[in-house]
Amino acid sequence: MLDEHTARQVDLASLRRAPLPRSPAGQRLRDTAAPFAPDRHTQAHQRVEHLRALENALLDDPALEPALEPVLQQLGDPRPALDALLDPGPPSEATLFAINALLRAQLEVRHALRNCPTLLRLAPEHDGRAWLDLLHAGATHSWRFRLRDEHHPDLAHARNQLRNASRARVDALTALRDDIETDYAARVSAQRQIALPDGDPRVDQALDDPRLERLHASRWEHLFSLVPPPETRDLEREEDVARTRLAAVEARVRLLLADPLRRHHGDLEKALAFTAGLDLDLALVQLRRRWDGCWPSFGDQLRIRDGRLPAVEQRLSTQGIRIQPVSLTLPPGTTLLVGPNMGGKTQTLTLAATLQWLGQMAWPTPAAQVELRPVDRIAWVGGTTGSLRSGLSRFGAEMDALAQALRQPGTALLLLDEPGSATNPAEGAALARAIADHLHHSPHTTLLATHFPRLRSDQPLPTLRVAGLDALEADDLRALVARHGREEALQRIMDFTLLPERGDGAGHDALRIAAAFDLPDDLLRRAAELLDDENPR
């Protein structure tokens, strides 16, 4: 739905990660979710209604959310395990562990939802209890699957053989270590070595001791390694045999457990879809609360009331600044967006794209109200990143992106960031005007940000204007910049409200903003004189 350039402009990667499911399974579902296409707006609406129902259920039963959270946290990521189960060989213990966690989570979720029939009816037919019985050999179900708990006679026998062989070997080595430490009053290291100082009478004793072998000698020390007694070699071999035998028995038991699970693979898939889906849904409800946002509705135009960009809101809040929400309505056709530099035009384009994408995902939107017209794609035209990547000039990249957007079938939300501004002004303005006119009579919805004055005055197009800077002298602005930094200072004095265009001229905001960038005073004065000459008041 979004090309690479547009995805970068709206920071799609961060948007995708905004909902925070507890389990990796829920996160996987979030990462692969796709927007609803326009012909599936009914399903999108149903999805929103389902999320509203979940939110209402959480409100009706305050104990439900605390009950679900720890269950979903333990779900893990059963996806690789379900895939591994399809392999014919014995599954790993980790695979059975993950499937056990899935089945247990499903059972716990069903229990938590027992008073919510509307949500519970989405659960798979089988509750998985029989397979949990199988994995726990009829004993109490647990979140943890342990192969050694299986009641298989060969398993217990093989494990005991390994334990006994291992213990015998370790005991023999420990006895040797203790004897050496007693005989030589020296600490045996973890590598079963001892060091004795050169000239120490114990060195001669050690050289004659068959239990020790000298590794290294110097004028400071002699390093000896402990020589394991011959019987430990036999014990080592016994241990290896026991380990191999246990591994074979464990593989047989894992295969026995896997067979019935494989036969019901489809039901396990349903259990995963149900539990991971609930995890994502719960995260979406929590995201709506975190953003103090709204659920989207679907109509015939994009209408945003008090929309905010979460990343900008978070950044400003760390500086103690409250974000100024933005409202706008974009009917199909072209809407112009005008206003000063740094007045939030590009952010308004980003806001429209962001809320359209979130809405078409049926995810919550950071706004008081969002109504949207589903589109086939969202395309951003303009900005510099596209040109840097494509190797074209900024103008070339812009025209290329526009041509691509117009070639594709279906409807689009087009965000045009100052088209034509990267070429000579006369041709640029003519192009921008033609683009605005062409798109106004297309099935697309277009928001076109521009500084060209003729485009504003000649075209009978809906136009929004950023209110602009508060009245402020250049010196005061510089003082604010010195105190807060440029970005924060402008945030504090810029009015981002979008107003219907009043047609009151170019204004002086660009020159006043330039003052914040520490340009020489005489340069700024000259620019103001030239502006007055060209636009006498």
Place this chain on the structure above:
Amino acid sequence: MTDLLDVFDLRHGAARVAVVGVAKNAGKTTTLCALLDALDRAGSPPPGLLSVGVDGERHDAFSGAAKPAIQVHAGTICATAEQAVGRSTARLDLLEDTGITTPMGRLFLARVHLPGELLLAGVRHRADLHHLTARMHALGASRILIDGAFDRLIAAEPTLTDGVLLATGAVAGSTPQEVARCTRDLVDRMRLPAATPALVARLPRDPEHRILVLHDEGTTPLEAETLLRPLPQLAHLLRQHRPDAIIVPGALTPRGADHLLAAGLRHTPLVLPDATHALLRPGDLRRLSRRGIELTVQRTIRVLGLSLNPVAPGGVHLESTPLAHALQEALPDLPILDVRTGLHLPPTA
């Protein structure tokens, strides 16, 4: 008889200990095994064990040299991956699927029920390390040992560990003096001094991920979030204010130091979160120092001592005793132990 727990004062303090090396094959794994053995012999409760990067392999992934296996005792809680479970001779009970993926599959927390050799799976991200240590504590591990990667100090981060054992030895130089110099450089880097209490009191309560300039009129955040690019705003600020300190929330690299110097910074302390964020060479530290720029940290690293390995791959073998004395001369306040031979030099300062 020398006991590692006594040498490094580990019998009671330092619940979370990281073992890091001056270089690859410095003897980290040997030190870790000695630590595990000492805890077992002292009857301590089984620890938690996790690794940064990949460890537990029988052979060095780069040089192919044989590496000591990590021997674990029953009850030890470890972070290991799906494939590593099958390649360990220790028998494990899986406890939790952590949701973290590694090149060896999903990472699990597990408890050893039959002792043997263990292949650990490494964790790469700071946030994952914090999560795992918290979960290990919750699962009952009263002490956690972190096996650090050879080229990263992340395991030494003070929010993650209470103390660091530094493994050093012949791999760091061809003479005892060279090893001592290299080790002292790293220890100096790890032990950057703490920022003054007066500066710490002025730090924002909710740390921003932005560079902050503390000056006589307050605090100005720089628009740049990192030091990767030149800092014209800082140069401008320095013309108007004399800064009390610069707070750097991320890594300070040689290029970052260049940009600070180019902006005209001098006679100002830089405050980093901790020394693991100072990714500088000794020459960079000297350049900053010449301009009166002192590196300080919000959280200091506690170096518990030096673990000595006189043998390096490729046949380099230094004598343990002169090596230990050279290290003692360079770093007299740290205890030194050759865990292989038990040679021990206590701190003299």
